[in-house]
Amino acid sequence: MKYFIVILAAVVLAQAADDDYKLKTPEEFNAMARECHREFPFSKELQNQEDNLDFSDDETVRKYEVCFYRKLGILDADNNFNGDRLVKQFEAVLDVEGIEQKVNNCVDKNEQGRPVDEYVSRIQRCIDKTDIAPNLLKVIGKL
Numbered sequence: 001m002k003y004f005i006v007i008l009a010a011v012v013l014a015q016a017a018d019d020d021y022k023l024k025t026p027e028e029f030n031a032m033a034r035e036c037h038r039e040f041p042f043s044k045e046l047q048n049q050e051d052n053l054d055f056s057d058d059e060t061v062r063k064y065e066v067c068f069y070r071k072l073g074i075l076d077a078d079n080n081f082n083g084d085r086l087v088k089q090f091e092a093v094l095d096v097e098g099i100e101q102k103v104n105n106c107v108d109k110n111e112q113g114r115p116v117d118e119y120v121s122r123i124q125r126c127i128d129k130t131d132i133a134p135n136l137l138k139v140i141g142k143l
Helices: 002-019 026-039 044-051 059-072 083-093 099-106 116-128 132-140
Strands: none
Touching (some): 026 059, 044 059, 059 116, 083 099, 083 132, 099 116
């Protein structure tokens, strides 16, 4: 019985810790993106790629992505990518089937040990191949 209570308490604490995540509005989403663009300005070519969701593998883009996911609360200080939070964020604003499965197919634990910008970029490239990204742009508009 003691073990059950300890396990139950751990589950409740884990849920409470994740419950503090506040979903972002499209306005907040855009404000965070603009902040990261100020930190990591895109060239005209990268801006055009962003408009078409067709990024090249560029260091500025990778740093921007890390900045954005940190501000969004999806990437923590230890470089852990929280796919569950990303699912919650997408499900709150998108009417797309299978968001959880699509995100889970893209998010890993960086077992390869790649630098954080490469890790986040790999996840972003994968998500960009789904119908999540274009539908998100419909909600938030162009930056």
